[in-house]
Amino acid sequence: MAELQLDKIDLDILRLLQSQGRLSNQELAERVGLSPSPCSRRVKALEESGFISGYATILSAEHFNLSLTAYVQVRLDKHAKDILESFEAKVSEYDEVQECCLLTGSDADYQLKVLVADMNQFKLFLLDKLTTHPHIAGVHSCFVLKQVKSQTSIPLPETS
Template identity: 80%
Template sequence: MAELQLDKIDLAILKLLQSQGKLSNQELAEKVGLSASPCSRRVKTMEESGYIAGYATLLSPEHFNLSLTAYVQVRLEKHSQAILESFEDTIAGYDEVQECCLLTGSDSDYQLKVLVADMKEFKVFLLEKLTTHPHISGIKSSFVLKHVKNQTSIPLPS
């Protein structure tokens, strides 16, 4: 399949969908200057070609009593493929982990973004879940005092 070339209308559609995901196709079409059918076809094409990865509703953590965000850096004892996969599979099963990234240029191998209600819940996550993995050799946690910027949209060309 040939690579899809996005034009200005496609980019406008993507920008609007990122910021106003509940727009109907009709509203979206009006905002970008198309009729509904061509707009719908463009969105479908961008979905099929992978430019649109999916749709989600963003919930407010505070409304669910999830007010503590921690960044946890994890160092593993070894870096074999089997150990990395084992750690990643384990982390994938923890709902508290919002994000897990394999790092380079750091003393740590992974950075986790963990969302919990409070320090008591974090202690349970840390001691009863995370530290039970047999290949962890070090953990360092930092806690968010204030969210200055929290964005889900990606920058798009103009």
């Protein structure tokens, strides 16, 4: 399948869906200057080509009493492929972990974004889950005092 070449209308569709994902096809079509059928075909093509990877509802953590965010840097004692894969598989099971990134240019091997209710829940997560992995050599945690910016949209190229 040939890679889809994005034009101004495709980029406009993507911008609108990133910021207002609940727009109906009719509303989306009106805003980008298309009739509903071609708009629907474009959205389907954007989905099939992977430009749109999914749809989600973003919940408010505060409404679920999840008010403590921690960034946890993890250093492993060995870097064999099976050890990295084992750690990644285990971390993927933890609902508290919002993100897990393999790093370079740092003393840490991974950085986790962890969301819990309070310090006691963080302690339980850290001691009962995370540090039970046999190859963890060190953990360093930082706690968020204030979230200055949070977004789910990605920057798209400007249209001419």
